Amino acid sequence: MPVPWFSAPRPLAAPRLRLVCFPYAGGNAATYRSWAGLLPPGVELVAALLPGRAERLDEPPLVDLDVLLSELVAAAGPLLGPVPLILFGHSLGATVAYEFGRALATEHGCVPAALLVSGAPAPPVRRRRTGRGLSDDDLERILGKRTDLPAGWLTAELKPFVFPALRADLQLLDGYRWRPGPLPGVPVVAFGGDADPDVSAADLRAWQRCTTGPARTHVLAGDHFFIAHQPFRELLAATVGEFAASPIAR
Structure with a gap:
């Protein structure tokens, strides 16, 4: 039986709101599953399950964002x-x-109630970094900068399971080109870490260019993986709670 593209770790019989989460490069849905218990009552967490990792490890990862989006929308x-x-x-x-x-x-005429983004420059100001032709040593150096994982986690046995999805995701991002056109009236909240070497406060503020709705930013203590820490998770839950309490969720 095929694995679905979207899964709710704690399905709700009658949710008032859904938080749909997409993984970072090389990541998978497991990152977000524990967040389901942090969300306000009536909010259902849904995680995207992408090919080439975890439940879909036997499928080839996708290297083209347009193809990935086509599959996700379908x-x-x-x-x-x-x-x-x-x-x-x-x-x-x-x-x-x-x-x-x-x-x-x-x-589909389905306009999101909000877009929450973290650890990412807005597409109009994203600086291109090559994601093609990366060696295993290159990938190991990238993963070695992770501060959210214990030392020594990347064993020789794990590398064949981790590297293909990461390499494909970086290639996918390398091939992405922003096409101007904002989300219509969608509130955007951008989160960042004050010690993230790749994403500045200005990069976060530039998300205002991606919507005709309101936009705001929050900068927290931490590097690129500040999302692993409790202050961010509490702020995320509070932010989702704002939208859960608004008329959109009634």
Whole structure:
């Protein structure tokens, strides 16, 4: 039986709001599953399950964002309906969440209730970094900068399971080109770490250019993986709670 593209770790019988989460490069849905218990009552967490990792390890990862978006939108039927959607993504996931929201609005008239992004420059100011032709040593150096994982976690046995998805995701991001056009009236909240070497406060503020709705930023203590820390998770839950308490979720 095929693995679905979207999964709710704690399904709700009658959710008032859904938080749909997209993984960072090389990441998977497991990052977000524990967040389900942090969300306000009535908010259902849904995680995107992408090929080439975890439950879908036997499938080849995708290296083209347009192809990935086409597959995600085609599989989004269960998400389309009266329950408002908040989209969230970290790093690469922020770009995927943003473009997924634009595709839903264009193709289905389903405008997200909000877009929450973290650890990512806004697409109009994103600096291109090559993601092609990276060696295993290059990938190991990238993963060695992770501060959210214990030392020595990347064993020789794990590398064949970790490297293909990371390499594909970086290639996917390398091939992405922003097409101007904001989300119509969608509130955007951008989160960042004050010690993230790749994402500045100005990069976060530039998300205002991606919507005709309101936008705000929050800078927290931490590097690129500040999302692993409790202050961010509490702030995320509070932010989702704002939208859960608004008329959109009634």
